Amino acid sequence: MTVNSQLTEKGLAAKIAEKYRLQGFEVVIGPSNSLLPFDLGNYHPDLIARKSSDEGYIIELKNSTSRISVDRYREIAEIVAQQRGWRFLLITGDDISLEDAKGNDELLTWEQMLQRKEQAQRFLAIGEVEVAFLYLWGILEAAMRQQAKQVAIPIERFPANSLINHLYSQGELSMEQFDQARGIQTVRDRIAHGYQSSDLTEPTKQLLELVTELMAMWKL
Numbered sequence: 001m002t003v004n005s006q007l008t009e010k011g012l013a014a015k016i017a018e019k020y021r022l023q024g025f026e027v028v029i030g031p032s033n034s035l036l037p038f039d040l041g042n043y044h045p046d047l048i049a050r051k052s053s054d055e056g057y058i059i060e061l062k063n064s065t066s067r068i069s070v071d072r073y074r075e076i077a078e079i080v081a082q083q084r085g086w087r088f089l090l091i092t093g094d095d096i097s098l099e100d101a102k103g104n105d106e107l108l109t110w111e112q113m114l115q116r117k118e119q120a121q122r123f124l125a126i127g128e129v130e131v132a133f134l135y136l137w138g139i140l141e142a143a144m145r146q147q148a149k150q151v152a153i154p155i156e157r158f159p160a161n162s163l164i165n166h167l168y169s170q171g172e173l174s175m176e177q178f179d180q181a182r183g184i185q186t187v188r189d190r191i192a193h194g195y196q197s198s199d200l201t202e203p204t205k206q207l208l209e210l211v212t213e214l215m216a217m218w219k220l
Helices: 003-022 070-081 110-125 130-149 160-169 175-194 199-216
Strands: 028-030 049-051 057-064 086-092
Touching: 003 028, 003 049, 003 057, 057 070, 070 086, 070 175, 110 130, 110 199, 130 160, 130 175, 130 199, 160 175
Parallel strands: 057 086
Antiparallel strands: 028 049, 049 057
16 A cells, blocks of 8 residues: 555545544544454454444445455445444445535435436426436436445445446346446436536436336335
8 A cells, every 4th residue: 555545545534534423423443353343353444433332333444446345345244234223334535525425324215216206207297308317317326325235235335337337246237227327327427517418308218217127126
């Protein structure tokens, strides 16, 4: 690890620690085994954020989502998930904006996603296609993050492209769904970066079908 990467990880740890302290958590960076709430074998987390004696987060920090062994961290996430009130988080420098992360960490529920999908369908019906598309993209991201959380793949905070890749590699998306999601993301990225969009009607209909399919498949 270079000096620059060490500084980056230290800076990331400080920002994440401050975020959770502001939310009322007791935070320990680089906790010793004696401070861990339960046995994690040979694994040593970068940070723990404790809300109470039986509730909190075990946190691993990485500079980048590249070259991360999701299989390894999924095993740790499954161990942590067995402890009621505790969750494992894998947070990276490529993660969702730290400024955004200072807000509410709660994901949309499946019921909230369903309500938003109905709103998107109403927008589509009256010709507000771009609004419908952006609503549906938000639902797709929320559904992927919620599914990752449900099956203990600690990637729910990853950017959308990494989220799609890892859900596919972990068998949560079929090849067809993966191709659809990546194609739709290309359209979404053009809109987000200020490019004029061509007719969005067909991509929006494809996105609606994908969202409907995944919610039916994943919703418990």
